Amino acid sequence: xxxxxxxxxxxxxxxxxxxxxxxxxxxxxxxxxxxxxxxxxxxxxxxxxxxxxxxxxxxxxxxxxxxxxxxxxxxxxxxxxxxxxxxxxxxxxxxxxxxxxxxxxxxxxxxxx
Numbered sequence: 001x002x003x004x005x006x007x008x009x010x011x012x013x014x015x016x017x018x019x020x021x022x023x024x025x026x027x028x029x030x031x032x033x034x035x036x037x038x039x040x041x042x043x044x045x046x047x048x049x050x051x052x053x054x055x056x057x058x059x060x061x062x063x064x065x066x067x068x069x070x071x072x073x074x075x076x077x078x079x080x081x082x083x084x085x086x087x088x089x090x091x092x093x094x095x096x097x098x099x100x101x102x103x104x105x106x107x108x109x110x111x112x113x
Contacts, residue, residue: 001007001021001022001023001037001091002091003020003022003091004020004021004022004025004087004090004097005018005019005020006018006019006020006083006086006087007025007086008079008080008083010038010078010079010080011047011077011079012038013038013075015036015037015041016036017033017034017035017036017041017080018033018034018035018037019031019032019033019080019083020032020033021051021084021088021091022091023085023091023092023093026053026092027052027053027054027092028050028051028052028053028089028092029050029051029052029092030049030050030086031048031049031050031051031084031088032045033045033048033084034070034091035081036053036080038072038110040072040073040075040078041072041074041078041080043072043073044068044069044072044074044080044081047068047071047072048065048068050087051074051084051088051104052064052065053092053094055085055088056085056088056089056092056094063085065081065084065085066081068081069081069083071076072087079102080091082100086100
């Protein structure tokens with residue numbers, strides 16, 4: 001089965017990583033987070049080995065992926081947990097592989113007059 005690979009540039013921390021997901025069966029995807037020098041993401045990766053269809057549809061407050069990030073001490077706005085869910089979603093055939101992006105718009109400085 002095809003392995004879905006996502007490259008994540010999480011932001012100011014600079015700890016790039018890769019997320020991989022491979023369909024195990026109709027309900028489960030095996031996930032792997034690699035390449036990050038962030039100790040918190042490494043800890044999250046140790047505790048997160050698979051994502052099921054039901055996890056993809058579990059609300060944020062009860063979602064095991066977000067719980068794993070919280071237990072590891074990840075920053076609330078870290079995009080890696082979302083990347084894990086996106087990779088699993090595509091691996092399980094629930095979404096098409098499309099890039100997602102958060103970009104800050106350039107803003108003009110106002111004169112202090």
